[in-house]
Amino acid sequence: xxxxxxxxxxxxxxxxxxxxxxxxxxxxxxxxxxxxxxxxxxxxxxxxxxxxxxxxxxxxxxxxxxxxxxxxxxxxxxxxxxxxxxxxxxxxxxxxxxxxxxxxxxxxxxxxxxxxxxxxxxxxxxxxxxxxxxxxxxxxxxxxxxxxxxxxxxxxxxxxxxxxxxxxxxxxxxxxxxxxxxxxxxxxxxxxxxxxxxxxxxxxxxxxxxxxxxxxxxxxxxxxxxxxxxxxxxxxxxxxxxxxxxxxxxxxxxxxxxxxxxxxxxxxxxxxxxxxxxxxxxxxxxxxxxxxxxxxxxxxxxxxxxxxxxxxxxxxxxxxxxxxxxxxxxxxxxxx
Ligand code: ADE
Ligand code: ZN
Numbered sequence: 217x218x219x220x221x222x223x224x225x226x227x228x229x230x231x232x233x234x235x236x237x238x239x240x241x242x243x244x245x246x247x248x249x250x251x252x253x254x255x256x257x258x259x260x261x262x263x264x265x266x267x268x269x270x271x272x273x274x275x276x277x278x279x280x281x282x283x284x285x286x287x288x289x290x291x292x293x294x295x296x297x298x299x300x301x302x303x304x305x306x307x308x309x310x311x312x313x314x315x316x317x318x319x320x321x322x323x324x325x326x327x328x329x330x331x332x333x334x335x336x337x338x339x340x341x342x343x344x345x346x347x348x349x350x351x352x353x354x355x356x357x358x359x360x361x362x363x364x365x366x367x368x369x370x371x372x373x374x375x376x377x378x379x380x381x382x383x384x385x386x387x388x389x390x391x392x393x394x395x396x397x398x399x400x401x402x403x404x405x406x407x408x409x410x411x412x413x414x415x416x417x418x419x420x421x422x423x424x425x426x427x428x429x430x431x432x433x434x435x436x437x438x439x440x441x442x443x444x445x446x447x448x449x450x451x452x453x454x455x456x457x458x459x460x461x462x463x464x465x466x467x468x469x470x471x472x473x474x475x476x477x478x479x480x481x482x483x484x485x486x487x488x489x490x491x492x493x494x495x496x497x498x499x500x501x502x503x504x505x506x507x508x509x510x511x512x513x514x515x516x517x518x519x520x521x522x523x524x525x526x527x528x529x530x531x532x533x534x535x536x537x538x539x540x541x542x543x544x545x546x547x548x549x550x551x552x
Contacts, residue, residue: 225507225521229545231312231528232305232492232503234436234459236356236385237294237336238285238318239495240301249287249296257287269498274417274468275387281498285321294335295342302343302351308504311542312532313351315340316383319369320358329372337378352380352533354411357399359384359391366399374406380533381409383436384426388418393425400430409533411459413437416470420444427456434459434531439470441487442478452486457531462510463501464494474513483520490528522550 241249243265250257259265271277288294298315305313315336322332336353343349355373357366373379382403384396393412400410412426416437423441426432438458441447451458460482466474482489491510496502501509511521529542 221511221518221521222508224518224549225511226504227309227549228507228521228525229309229311229529229542229549230503230507230525231314231490231532231534231542232310233314233434233457233490233528233531234316234461234492234494235301235313235503236316236318236495237298237301238288238321239281239499240304240497241284241288241297242300242497245297245300246284246287249289249293253287253289253293255287255289269467269500271468274389277468277495277498278387281495282321285318286325288322289325289327289331291331291335291338294332295339296335298336298339299342302339302347302349305502306343306347306349308502310349310503311545312529312534312538313343313349314354314380314533315351316354316356316385318356318358318385319373320361320365323369323372329369330376333373333376333378350534350538353378354381354383355379356383356385357396358386359396359413360387363396363399366396367402370399370402370406379408381411383410384412384414384430385436388413388416388422392418392422393430397429400432404431409433411436415440416465417468420447423447423451433457437461437465437470439465439478439482442481442485448482448485448487451488455488457527458482458487458489459492459531460489461492461494461499461506462513463496463499463506467499474509477510477514479510480514480516480520483523488527488531489524490531491524492528522546 243262340351410432411434413436414422414426434457493503
């Protein structure tokens with residue numbers, strides 16, 4: 217990949233649609249918040265923390281990710297976390313971000329839901345005003361917990377403004393989407409949009425369940441769909457968005473190497489795939505690194521990079537006029 221293709225990838229306007237805000241907690245901020253909140257850490261230094269970021273699968277990552285989130289206590293902490301994320305991605309030409317957050321990780325530690333949502337909302341407003349980045353928040357239910365807990369979380373969240381939709385994340389194996397049918401039905405009835413992680417470590421049938429039972433509009437990850445040719449045909453025909461996170465898939469051993477990633481096959485099959493960063497503080501790169509490293513590893517062409525950036529806006533929950541405006545900016549860059 218030439219330096220100019222690198223620069224082109226970086227210059228492309230992008231929408232980030234698969235980003236866990238707790239996964240943007242860099243070790244430096246983790247130490248700062250631990251000190252602010254007098255939380256004792258088992259790590260002594262930033263380098264010790266980074267050395268612990270070697271994962272053999274999703275669960276080994278989640279264990280350390282939930283531990284890190286334990287330093288987030290107050291509204292100010294959630295604001296600072298999200299504001300640090302927005303500042304970091306503004307130079308990467310992220311123009312719109314749909315951000316996951318995991319309230320159960322915090323409410324289970326007696327952090328009020330209100331502190332979480334109001335800290336995040338303040339950062340989102342500030343990003344729009346000061347950086348020109350629009351955003352939406354997506355409340356994720358933790359699938360390692362039961363549906364009762366998810367229902368309680370939804371009931372706690374509904375009186376507050378601020379969320380555009382709900383998602384489903386955390387440990388996937390043996391936790392099929394069908395376990396969460398009722399809470400997704402309630403969320404839809406409340407006017408919320410729906411997405412779910414599926415087909416990351418779990419089988420293609422979880423993708424089908426998420427579509428048919430949870431009635432989600434987008435599948436987060438979804439990369440295991442290629443094991444089921446009929447499902448791939450369906451995803452392409454229905455233009456269901458897949459929010460793919462190549463560096464995450466490599467770090468969590470979904471693919472042994474980045475070169476083995478199936479993104480190019482997904483695009484060739486006509487699937488509406490786009491590239492995102494998942495938990496960038498833990499996986500070694502934000503959205504620009506996901507574009508750049510994946511382009512290098514898979515030999516993506518300029519046209520494929522443009523398709524990925526266009527797909528990110530087409531798959532977003534922006535209104536038609538906003539989508540058109542961002543797609544036109546991509547067209548101008550291509551023509552320049
Ligand atoms: N929570 C944060 N990152 C996740 C991932 N990659 N899969 C499932 N749950 C997550
Ligand atoms: Zn994710």
